[in-house]
Amino acid sequence: MEIRQVTTDERVTTTFPLQAYAFSPSPGPDDEAERYQRRQRFFTTATSFVAEEAGETLAGAASLPMRQNVRGLVHDMAGVAAVASHPSARRRGLVRELMTRLLRHTREQGCAVSALYPFRPSFYARFGYVGIPKTRKARFAPEGLSELLRRDLPGSVQRLPIKEGFAAYEALEHRLLAHRHGFAVFDETRSAEFREEKAWVALARVDGEVVGALRYRIDGHGGDLLGSSLFSTGPLGRALLLQFLARHVDQVSAIEVYLGADELAELWGTDMTVTTSAAVDSPTHNAPMVRVLDVPALAGSRVGRGGITVEIVGDDLIGGVWQFGADDGQLTVKPGGVPEATLTVGGFSALVYGALDPVEVFTRGLGDLDAEAMERLGVLFPTRMPYMFADF
Incomplete structure (x- = not known):
């Protein structure tokens, strides 16, 4: 058995079949590998290791270069991903060997911390990872924000296709990175894929400065407005975005956004009916885990x-x-x-x-x-x- 680092192009024939089998509906569509190949330009900065035996790839693991704020310092962070093994090679210790090699390598590259979303938390606890809070999903009807429609707030919200608003959205992410504990962002290579999404972005501005942002899409008239994380630099930015969401009252029946564990959606309005949840369920909905390197x-x-x-x-x-x-x-x-x-x-x-x-x-x-x-x-x-x- 040999462990080696593979190039971006090699990922298509080595790690991809393993992670596709482990994490996607299987068998996949006929053009699955071709679509993955087209996405490889967003993973050229990733670090990938594989375990091979007799020319066959039995397991793989990768890390994505990220940056994370930990108690006010922004560190290079190894975002571990695509950890998978062939069914016949499981429980042979191959992933353990890969993880050991990957963590040592990323530390040598200058990563001070690491994070991942585990398939089984107890497995990654053996490598020193510990759980941190999962983001919360707030689901509510836009009617609960109706009182915001009567407020003349200082500022405005602009709706743009994500491709047009991504630069401003990403700039806000990096501002929050400098101030918010635990916040993490991808490097420019990986984050560029999000620019290609079919999504809107709402940008809240005060005196020309972006103070809030939300990526979202709408699944149909009378359906749901499905948002990503609701970002703001403070209460005014959040209020501007919520006022914008309130204007969808006759268009959608429910709104979903993601929040930090310390944010209280029930205080957004007087007549709010809201469900805030963080479902944790192995293997698909676990909370993130982190460790110091x-x-x-x-x-x-x-x-x-x-x-x-x-x-x-x-x-x-x-x-x-x-x-x-x-x-x-x-x-x-x-x-x-x-x-x-x-x-x-x-x-x-x-x-x-x-x-x-x-x-x-x-x-x-x-x-x-x-x-x-x-x-x-x-x-x-x-x-x-x-x-x-x-x-x-």
């Missing part, structure tokens, strides 16, 4: 106060003893020292991303902590709500 790269992150020396165990990439402190609210990192607490890489990643409290890290078996260590870690790494958005 480089500890020193975290220096400068926005944290609380105090300090503690921690040993991270069971991981070849970031294992060891680390001294963590705070200098005017920014994380300091030094190697070595006498450990005062023990964490798995999953437990450490959960604290860095703010997804779990130190007590939860202990109760989940992700660390060996006494009461004092829990308190100190909780002060240094206060919980925060990461928002890794998902689009339709």
Whole structure:
């Protein structure tokens, strides 16, 4: 068995058949491979590894270059995807070998963090990944926003085909990347495919500045308006977009948009009837998972106060003893020292991303902590709500 990195062109005949069988209706249409070939221009910056035996591809894994905000610092991030194996080769440890090689490679490329959507969370937990909140879907009738139609809001909303409005939409994404914890974006090569979608984009502007954006499509008269993540720089941008959606009252029966876990759609209007949900169900609807790949790269992150020396165990990439402190609210990192607490890489990643409290890290078996260590870690790494958005 050989593991090797493959080129973009090789993906069509190596990894694609595996991921198509694993994640798509099967057998697929006759032109499935041809359509995949046409899409390869959007994956030229991806990193792909395969496991082969006697010239046959048995498993594959890839990472997409992304950037993610973690506690105020924007890092290069490895977005792991297309992890699949041939049915006859499953449970042979091939994916484990591929993941180990892929994570080491992406760290050497400069990625400080990694994220993925798992087919089975417990499998990826073995590689140090830990869950973060899933985006919420809010479904509501436009009538619930009717009071916004009586407001004279300072600003306007422009509706454009996505191809015409994509530059402004993407620019807003990058503005949010700099400020919102957990936010992640693709590189220009991968994100260019979204410009080709059949979709509208609504752009909210105040004094010429884009303060909100929503990609969406409508499935029919009297049907649903299906939106992606509702992005805004603040309450005014959100209100302008909601007012725009309210104007579809006699056109659609329901509206769907995606939100961060800390956003409260029930407060958008007085008479709102809204269902906000985040279904988690293996293998197709799991929440995202994340992990840290480089500890020193975290220096400068926005944290609380105090300090503690921690040993991270069971991981070849970031294992060891680390001294963590705070200098005017920014994380300091030094190697070595006498450990005062023990964490798995999953437990450490959960604290860095703010997804779990130190007590939860202990109760989940992700660390060996006494009461004092829990308190100190909780002060240094206060919980925060990461928002890794998902689009339709």
